[in-house]
Amino acid sequence: MIINKHKRFKIYFIAVVVGLTVVGGLPSLTNAANFTAASMRLNRMKVSIANNQVLVVAKPITAGTEGKVVVTFSSGFGVDSTPANITTSVSGLPSTYGGLALSAWPTISAAASAVDSKTVTFTCGDLSVGTAYGFFITAGITNPSGAGNNLVQTIATKTAADAAIDSSQVAVAIITDDEVVITATVPPIFSFALGANSDSFTANLSSSGVVSTNGVTVTIGTNGTNGWIAWLKSANAALNSATTSQAIATQGTVDDACTTLVNNNDYYQLDTNITTDSAVGSGTVAIADEYDCGASAGGTFSTAFQEIATGSGTTDGDVITLVARATISAIKAAAADYTDTWTVIGAANF
Amino acid sequence: MWFKITLALLLVVLVPTVVFADYPASSKYQLHGYGFGSGGGGDSASTKYRINAISGENGSNELSGNAFKLGAGLNFAQQADVPSAPTLQNADNNYNKLHFVVNPHQNASDAIFALAVSTDDFVSDTRYVQNDNTIGLALGAEDYQTYAAWGGASGADLVGLDASTTYYLKAKAMHGDFTETGWGPTANAATVAPSISFDIDVSSSDEETDPPFTVGFGSLVPNSVNNSTSKVWIDLTTNAAGGGRVYVAGSNVGLASAHSSYVIPALTGDLSTSAEGYGAQTVSLAQGSGGPISAVSPYNGADANVGRIDTTIREIFSTANPINAGRASFRLMAKSTQVTPAATDYTDTLTLIASASF
Numbered sequence: 001m002i003i004n005k006h007k008r009f010k011i012y013f014i015a016v017v018v019g020l021t022v023v024g025g026l027p028s029l030t031n032a033a034n035f036t037a038a039s040m041r042l043n044r045m046k047v048s049i050a051n052n053q054v055l056v057v058a059k060p061i062t063a064g065t066e067g068k069v070v071v072t073f074s075s076g077f078g079v080d081s082t083p084a085n086i087t088t089s090v091s092g093l094p095s096t097y098g099g100l101a102l103s104a105w106p107t108i109s110a111a112a113s114a115v116d117s118k119t120v121t122f123t124c125g126d127l128s129v130g131t132a133y134g135f136f137i138t139a140g141i142t143n144p145s146g147a148g149n150n151l152v153q154t155i156a157t158k159t160a161a162d163a164a165i166d167s168s169q170v171a172v173a174i175i176t177d178d179e180v181v182i183t184a185t186v187p188p189i190f191s192f193a194l195g196a197n198s199d200s201f202t203a204n205l206s207s208s209g210v211v212s213t214n215g216v217t218v219t220i221g222t223n224g225t226n227g228w229i230a231w232l233k234s235a236n237a238a239l240n241s242a243t244t245s246q247a248i249a250t251q252g253t254v255d256d257a258c259t260t261l262v263n264n265n266d267y268y269q270l271d272t273n274i275t276t277d278s279a280v281g282s283g284t285v286a287i288a289d290e291y292d293c294g295a296s297a298g299g300t301f302s303t304a305f306q307e308i309a310t311g312s313g314t315t316d317g318d319v320i321t322l323v324a325r326a327t328i329s330a331i332k333a334a335a336a337d338y339t340d341t342w343t344v345i346g347a348a349n350f
Numbered sequence: 351m352w353f354k355i356t357l358a359l360l361l362v363v364l365v366p367t368v369v370f371a372d373y374p375a376s377s378k379y380q381l382h383g384y385g386f387g388s389g390g391g392g393d394s395a396s397t398k399y400r401i402n403a404i405s406g407e408n409g410s411n412e413l414s415g416n417a418f419k420l421g422a423g424l425n426f427a428q429q430a431d432v433p434s435a436p437t438l439q440n441a442d443n444n445y446n447k448l449h450f451v452v453n454p455h456q457n458a459s460d461a462i463f464a465l466a467v468s469t470d471d472f473v474s475d476t477r478y479v480q481n482d483n484t485i486g487l488a489l490g491a492e493d494y495q496t497y498a499a500w501g502g503a504s505g506a507d508l509v510g511l512d513a514s515t516t517y518y519l520k521a522k523a524m525h526g527d528f529t530e531t532g533w534g535p536t537a538n539a540a541t542v543a544p545s546i547s548f549d550i551d552v553s554s555s556d557e558e559t560d561p562p563f564t565v566g567f568g569s570l571v572p573n574s575v576n577n578s579t580s581k582v583w584i585d586l587t588t589n590a591a592g593g594g595r596v597y598v599a600g601s602n603v604g605l606a607s608a609h610s611s612y613v614i615p616a617l618t619g620d621l622s623t624s625a626e627g628y629g630a631q632t633v634s635l636a637q638g639s640g641g642p643i644s645a646v647s648p649y650n651g652a653d654a655n656v657g658r659i660d661t662t663i664r665e666i667f668s669t670a671n672p673i674n675a676g677r678a679s680f681r682l683m684a685k686s687t688q689v690t691p692a693a694t695d696y697t698d699t700l701t702l703i704a705s706a707s708f
Contacts, residue, residue: 034510034511037707039592041597043703045702097707098592098707099592099670149545149546152543152544169544169708170590171544171590172705175548175549177550177562177563178701179702180552180564180700181565181697181698181699182565182578182697182698183565183697184566184567185568185569185570185693185694186690186694189688189692223572223689223692225610280689282689314690314691315689350692
């Protein structure tokens, strides 16, 4: 009889438990499971950033037919009250996230389907247990105006009929400034070097042909974005002989045109050639028209600086060569001291 | 469902009928019942049931108080030792698990224990610890485990818990048939909220600084590897089970000059063998506990090896575990050439962010 009483109690207890279960009287029965992993990455953590890009990541643990993903932001976040303004994208998702291979959240709606205060609902397709999914919220969310750590957000999945499937709380932080400005100076560089400080004609001057000097190189390097310029001036605009007091004068005028040397006449001209137009750097070498002449022509020397060549940009070593060309009349007084002095200068344009 | 309830009722009603249909007997006597005065004692069993009985003692009375319970009858006398309250704690500030240690009390090593868990001290929420340390609604035979299986003195983690929630835990023991005890006293502990804290500092030494943050190279020496004068430091603390990560992105694809319309390009590689470039390299890694925090390739290089910083958000530091007081730093390195256009406005703006996997 005593045992029978116990049994009646058991029957009653079972009935009560079954009844509570049927009507959902045990709160624990409705609890959603935590995702295997869940995270929220704010692509800007600075206060008050509007339309922040928010990466939502979750790895389901519960088998269910997902139809919605619900993101609840903490109180400081600004959440646009218009669902259409809260947009999403799966473009540019990282391939991995925290060691998890990341898949695009299937058929995530292009915009929220509902907004209730800080809770935003998106529709989505079914998820597979064990796969990590992600999507970006691309607009509609504004960071809190105050910095703070441990701001708890909630990510949850539901069926289309709003039955809970998985849910996790995640934390994010907002900081005063998330940017670091890097600065650097690249100092101006300019180098200019003459290959020699003296030069001579390769043969005695002649009334029957053009004789040239060996040539003096000028090497220029610069990081000036606008390149470089070289100038030259002649001390005499002529080859002068102290012993004979005679001169072999330059001919023509500085007019952006070469002067062709004529035999049996006094000519003393400057020809400038490109020896190296460096491939390193942005610049291209150009010889001034006045001095860009051939083997039997040359530009007119001047006692004032005349632009002889330019570089249009940076270079690690453009090289030009300065060559004097001369002919003489048949009656030019003989002497071994015909001479002139050039002054060659350059500058870079930064 | 109603079929199951009906079946349960039938089984419950039928069992006593079956049990008392066959009392112990010998050629000299036959018991007619197990109640007081029936004489003798023993077990009755078939393939369907087993009954344990004693005669000469009324099994329905018991003494109890707030701190004890004294029952009567054979079952109570041969019960296992009621376990004391288990240990339940959250020493590591976890948001999804608590650590428990079963208290076996005086039970034998092959005694088995079941654990019940609740969020309201068993008022309306009673669930059970499953043999995988998760919480379930059903207490199956497989969920009775030995002290050793529950982790012994080291215990185990009760997992899959909700954040910021107090959990109550109690145990009962069993050591053979008819020995299962009632539930012992409860212990409780609370999970905490998920957490992450992050901070940025810029300094040549390990110190806290305030924004705005600027790192200057000064004048770059052409054809040489130049280090930034200051380092970028980060602080990271999180209780995320999956750890945390720090990312960096630039506003340009290198150090850009508006004046010269030129970019010293971001690159991954060895600046000493590259004509020109810009990147980041880890300098220091440390943590108070947990972690460890580590540098992610290619930011973990030595000498003049750097990792690219451009407009893509790239992971620079990570930890796979919760971490407290994580501290790491990196420097910027750059190299220019003779033809890198001169300008004083080379710049990039780094954005540093952190996240954690809960």
